[in-house]
Amino acid sequence: MVQKLRHKKCALKLHRLRMKKLFWKNDVAAPVISQKNPSLAFCLLMDFLGYATYAIPFFGEFLDLLWAPISALIFFKTFGGSRGFFGGVFNFVEELMPGLDFIPTFTITWAIQYFRRNKHVQNFQPLGRNYIQKV
Numbered sequence: 006m007v008q009k010l011r012h013k014k015c016a017l018k019l020h021r022l023r024m025k026k027l028f029w030k031n032d033v034a035a036p037v038i039s040q041k042n043p044s045l046a047f048c049l050l051m052d053f054l055g056y057a058t059y060a061i062p063f064f065g066e067f068l069d070l071l072w073a074p075i076s077a078l079i080f081f082k083t084f085g086g087s088r089g090f091f092g093g094v095f096n097f098v099e100e101l102m103p104g105l106d107f108i109p110t111f112t113i114t115w116a117i118q119y120f121r122r123n124k125h126v127q128n129f130q131p132l133g134r135n136y137i138q139k140v
Contacts, residue, residue, distance in 0.1 A: 042122065043084070045112070045119075048114070048115040051080075
């Protein structure tokens with residue numbers, strides 16, 4: 006009787022362990038896909054291409070109809086994620102609306118990503134043994 010009880014307890018522990026491994030995979034590291042920040046020159050070039058439609062009088066606004074979806078797609082592919090999606094939608098609307106081509110959408114988004122990235126790196130201060138002993 007005691008033998009059967011021990012066997013059941015072992016089987017139950019083994020079952021729990023298998024279920025934990027099945028559903029809680031803490032020990033498996035997921036690959037991190039880091040998106041590179043686009044270059045400032047690329048962002049300035051894309052904003053300049055958006056401004057260039059003003060160079061051709063009368064046809065400029067019609068060229069915006071062609072440039073808006075292309076620019077939005079490039080924005081989404083460049084920045085990716087939710088920032089790329091919402092920025093792409095904003096860029097699409099900005100290019101379609103007459104008179105709003107002066108907004109440098111690519112450059113503003115580049116600056117936001119650049120300064121947020123550097124802010125996180127600058128604020129990182131590892132705690133050494135001396136700090137822990139003083140507290």
